[in-house]
Amino acid sequence: MSVIALLFVGVSVAFAQEQCRTPNGDAGNCILLEKCEPLLAINRIEVKTPEDILYLRQSNCGLFMKIKPKVCCPPKTQWSSFTTAKPFVHPSLTSSLPTTPTTTEAPVVHKTPDVDDGGEDGDYTCKPGVKPPKAETFCCGVESSSGSDRIIGGNIAGVDQYPWLALLEYNNTAKKTACGGSLISSRYVLTAAHCLGQTAWGYAVKVHLSEFNTSSYPTDIVETDGGGFEYVKNIVIRIERHLPHPGYVSRVEPVLHDIGLVRLARDAPYTEFIRPICLPTSDITAIPHSYLDFWAAGWGSDGFRFSELKKHIKLPYVASQKCKNAFYSHRKPDLIQDTHLCAGGEKDRDTCGGDSGGPLMYSSGDTWIVVGVVSFGSLVCGTEGKPGVYTHVYKYMDWIVQNMV
Numbered sequence: 001m002s003v004i005a006l007l008f009v010g011v012s013v014a015f016a017q018e019q020c021r022t023p024n025g026d027a028g029n030c031i032l033l034e035k036c037e038p039l040l041a042i043n044r045i046e047v048k049t050p051e052d053i054l055y056l057r058q059s060n061c062g063l064f065m066k067i068k069p070k071v072c073c074p075p076k077t078q079w080s081s082f083t084t085a086k087p088f089v090h091p092s093l094t095s096s097l098p099t100t101p102t103t104t105e106a107p108v109v110h111k112t113p114d115v116d117d118g119g120e121d122g123d124y125t126c127k128p129g130v131k132p133p134k135a136e137t138f139c140c141g142v143e144s145s146s147g148s149d150r151i152i153g154g155n156i157a158g159v160d161q162y163p164w165l166a167l168l169e170y171n172n173t174a175k176k177t178a179c180g181g182s183l184i185s186s187r188y189v190l191t192a193a194h195c196l197g198q199t200a201w202g203y204a205v206k207v208h209l210s211e212f213n214t215s216s217y218p219t220d221i222v223e224t225d226g227g228g229f230e231y232v233k234n235i236v237i238r239i240e241r242h243l244p245h246p247g248y249v250s251r252v253e254p255v256l257h258d259i260g261l262v263r264l265a266r267d268a269p270y271t272e273f274i275r276p277i278c279l280p281t282s283d284i285t286a287i288p289h290s291y292l293d294f295w296a297a298g299w300g301s302d303g304f305r306f307s308e309l310k311k312h313i314k315l316p317y318v319a320s321q322k323c324k325n326a327f328y329s330h331r332k333p334d335l336i337q338d339t340h341l342c343a344g345g346e347k348d349r350d351t352c353g354g355d356s357g358g359p360l361m362y363s364s365g366d367t368w369i370v371v372g373v374v375s376f377g378s379l380v381c382g383t384e385g386k387p388g389v390y391t392h393v394y395k396y397m398d399w400i401v402q403n404m405v
Contacts, residue, residue: 018030018061020061020072021072022072022073022074023054023055023058023072026074026078027075028072028073028074028075030061030070030071030073032064032068032069032071033068033069033070033071033216033221034068034215034216035073036071036073037079038073038082039056039059042056043056043218044217046218048219056071056219056221056231057231059071059073060221060229063223068213068215068216069221069229139275140164140275140276140277140278140279140367141275141276141277141278141367141368141369142275142367143161143163143275143366143368155312155313156309156310156311157297157310157312159212159222159232160272161297161310161312162277162297162310162312162361162368163183163272163273163274163275164182164274164275164276164368164370165181165182165183165211165297165298165310165358165359166180166181166183166191166208166209166211167179167180167207167208167211167214167299168180168189168204168206168207168208168239168357169204169205169206169236170201170202170203170205171202171203171205172201172202176201177208178201178356179191179192179195179201179204179356179358180298180299180355180356180357180358180374181195181207181262181359182277182359182370182373183268183274183275183276183277184276184279184370184404185404186267186268186270187263187264187267187404188261188263188264188404189207189261189264190259190260190261190357190359190370190393190400191259191260191262191356191357191358192258192259192260192357192373192374192375193248193257193258194248194250194255194258194357194375195357196242196244196260196262197242197250204239205238205239206236206237207236207239207262207264208234208235209235209236209237209268209273209274210235210271210274211234211299212309212310213308213309213310214299214306214308214309217234218233218234218236219232220232232273235268235274237264237266238264238265238266239262239264239265240262240263240265241263242262243261244260245257245258245259245260245396245399253335254332254334254335254336254337255335255375255376256339257339257391258373258376259393259396260357261403261404277359277361277368277370278367278368278369279369279370279393279397280370280393280394280397282394283392283394283395284362284369284371285317285319285341285371285392291316291317292316292317292362293314293316294314294316294317294360294361294371295312295313295315295360295361295362295363296312296313296315296355296358296359296360296361296374296388297311297312297313297359297361298310298311298355298358298374299311299355300355300356300358315343315344315360315387315388316344316345316346317341317342317343318345318387320340323336323340323342323387323389326345326385326386326387327386327389336389338392338395339391339392340375340389340390340391340392341360341371341372341389341392342387342389342390343360343372343387343388343390344377344387345384345385345386345387345388355374356374356375357373357374359372359373359374360373360374360388360390370393371390371392371394372390372391372392372393373391373393374388374390375389375390375391376388376389377389
């Protein structure tokens with residue numbers, strides 16, 4: 001099953017090392033954080049000390065291609081003896097040192113407003129244009145900003161775009177994230193049924209939120225509008241329960257009812273980088289459209305490897321009969337059903353392996369709605385005339401609402 005990912009051409013770029021001074025005052029080289037083992041080890045610490053955070057901040061020496069963080073790294077000859085981060089702390093900075101987080105999953109650097117989302121356990125699904133009680137700051141389907149310009153063709157999304165995107169982590173030895181999902185309330189993530197239960201990657205055990213660059217886990221370092229840097233903590237929450245649709249049967253065609261929910265072990269905190277997407281209140285495909293665009297986003301494959309960075313792509317809606325014709329064969333005449341929704345079908349513009357379970361989205365003004373869940377597609381992603389096939393979310397609204405308890 002060629003379940004979906006954004007097609008992208010990887011580019012390998014070499015650049016000369018720049019000389020710099022580390023926060024310890026030693027000579028160093030300005031290189032990618034992912035290439036600097038001692039600082040990468042600090043970044044991977046779940047609960048960083050204030051000194052760790054300050055050292056990483058002081059080590060920043062720019063961004064590579066405006067995306068990947070670069071740090072002033074000590075020479076390799078010093079890596080084996082590098083045991084403690086010793087940032088330079090001016091007396092005037094002592095009072096403003098970041099405080100040590102109390103849990104491994106709390107945001108560390110960016111400020112999160114205090115929000116009461118209205119329910120006894122913080123669980124709700126708000127509707128387009130309607131804000132839940134006592135949650136004036138947040139509502140479903142609303143991004144924290146207008147986001148970066150959406151350039152068509154599988155491009156890198158803004159760090160604060162699609163704050164409902166989720167990654168499912170599996171319990172294999174590599175702790176691989178292999179499926180996507182959409183946060184639809186503080187406690188539930190919508191995904192594909194084939195991503196749940198026992199899969200080729202193992203069993204989904206955790207959900208990653210506020211993710212941008214998977215290579216810099218558990219902290220993303222992004223450049224702000226003012227030219228500075230911000231540390232965005234990736235939030236990881238244990239999965240309490242898998243809820244695949246009872247009608248889904250794996251390895252059977254046609255692929256039906258490929259939709260599921262995961263219940264989180266605790267409420268997801270609503271922040272600038274974590275918000276739910278709206279569920280549909282009507283079937284947008286039932287209204288005649290001369291042209292209808294959707295968006296997909298995730299960390300799926302470009303046909304060779306999974307993306308480290310969050311990407312997005314604009315995909316045109318493909319009417320049901322046209323989609324049925326595209327996948328018709330005498331052996332499989334009924335592959336496309338009315339519970340499917342199709343989009344794409346343009347050469348080298350598709351979703352692919354690793355995007356499974358992620359959202360197909362529609363923007364109604366400033367409000368985003370999840371209309372589809374990535375399910376399957378052509379054996380070769382991005383084949384012209386073969387759209388991606390998504391589970392039609394509106395057709396399952398009764399089931400979704402009944403199971404969000």
